[in-house]
Amino acid sequence: MTIEHDEHKVLEAAIEMATNEEMIGRQDVNDLESILAVSTVDRGEVISAVKNNADTIFTWDYEKGARPSLEKLYEKSKVSMWNGETDLPWDTEVDQEAVVIANQEAMGMGMGVAGFDTAGTPFEKWGDKEWLQLGVESQNWMLSQFMHGEQGALVCTAKIVETVPWIDAKYYASTQVMDEARHVEVFAKYLDTKLSGHYPVNAHLKLLLDDIVSDSRWDMTYLGMQIMVEGLALAAFGFMHMMTTEPLLKQLLRYVMSDEARHVAFGVLSLQEYYKGLSDAEIFERQQFAFEAAVRMRDRFLQQEVWERMGMPVKQSIELVQLAPGREVFQAMLFSKIVPNCKKLGLLDRNDKWLRRRFEELGVIQFEDWTDTSEEYINFALTDEDVRTA
Numbered sequence: 001m002t003i004e005h006d007e008h009k010v011l012e013a014a015i016e017m018a019t020n021e022e023m024i025g026r027q028d029v030n031d032l033e034s035i036l037a038v039s040t041v042d043r044g045e046v047i048s049a050v051k052n053n054a055d056t057i058f059t060w061d062y063e064k065g066a067r068p069s070l071e072k073l074y075e076k077s078k079v080s081m082w083n084g085e086t087d088l089p090w091d092t093e094v095d096q097e098a099v100v101i102a103n104q105e106a107m108g109m110g111m112g113v114a115g116f117d118t119a120g121t122p123f124e125k126w127g128d129k130e131w132l133q134l135g136v137e138s139q140n141w142m143l144s145q146f147m148h149g150e151q152g153a154l155v156c157t158a159k160i161v162e163t164v165p166w167i168d169a170k171y172y173a174s175t176q177v178m179d180e181a182r183h184v185e186v187f188a189k190y191l192d193t194k195l196s197g198h199y200p201v202n203a204h205l206k207l208l209l210d211d212i213v214s215d216s217r218w219d220m221t222y223l224g225m226q227i228m229v230e231g232l233a234l235a236a237f238g239f240m241h242m243m244t245t246e247p248l249l250k251q252l253l254r255y256v257m258s259d260e261a262r263h264v265a266f267g268v269l270s271l272q273e274y275y276k277g278l279s280d281a282e283i284f285e286r287q288q289f290a291f292e293a294a295v296r297m298r299d300r301f302l303q304q305e306v307w308e309r310m311g312m313p314v315k316q317s318i319e320l321v322q323l324a325p326g327r328e329v330f331q332a333m334l335f336s337k338i339v340p341n342c343k344k345l346g347l348l349d350r351n352d353k354w355l356r357r358r359f360e361e362l363g364v365i366q367f368e369d370w371t372d373t374s375e376e377y378i379n380f381a382l383t384d385e386d387v388r389t390a
């Protein structure tokens, strides 16, 4: 038997063994009971330590521009910095309840018009007050998770500065670290001064961030953060930016998105080169990582902590809300950047279309031919008008 033949056998066995049970701890990706078994335990701790197992890499090759697409991104980044304290209209008065009502009306959700029959359900006795409270809590939850995700990006990108072997990538990543500090800062300020409460980091999001930080392979940080977490953030911010009627949040999201599109591009442009040189077995590990990350992010959006805080039966409430009109479309839409970027990286179809089949199972494959983000960041750049209206 040849060595190649042996390697192929090992890979086949690995693919065979990669069951959902093995990867995400449950056979059915939609098994709500198992999803909810992973829940946030808030022990009131202020810090959380995670072991970073990656080597720190120095490079003595200082040739700037050896990777022209990364150099271009770096130069663009240097002139795109904004100041979270002075460039946003923080003096805007925000009436959170009024904003929530306007959003719920625009989406046809909440306020008793959730589109499903509440008779015989835990929502039976809900009136305007409870639907409004749900909207307020959901907004506090959503913005809190964005803030935690932004800190994840801050930490992960600092890790990339240390671990990536290319000088152009170290340069670019250093500018992203500054961007992410600004993002954490503005989301935290918005929560503290305009909204009405914080939520601790969601357990599914934290598991994903821990996986990314603890992985020893430098490219996994990019895949987990730039491609998956930031790809999802870019889609979610875009949706929220389109929906919200609150001018300060709209402006804040516009600014953050202009950076975020560059970050996703950084992931696509860096990994595109690296993945070309990987074997099927190595690509299979990346495919699995992408799938696990996708499932964790989908689980997180069930916002189980909101139902707990509202004193509602969590599983039953989620099952009902899942039936609301637009819900499925919203959940799928979160993957509208991730799927085309995975395709661009060649991750969908290697190993007998392994990731394509997983994305089919998650109901998100329809985005595969949407615009990928390798060049799209140019369209997201701030214009003179964006800056003037701030």
Ligand SMILES: [Fe+2]
Residues within 6 Å of the ligand: 150, 153, 179, 180, 183, 260
């Ligand atoms: Fe960010």
Ligand SMILES: [Fe+2]
Residues within 6 Å of the ligand: 153, 180, 230, 259, 260, 263
């Ligand atoms: Fe980012």
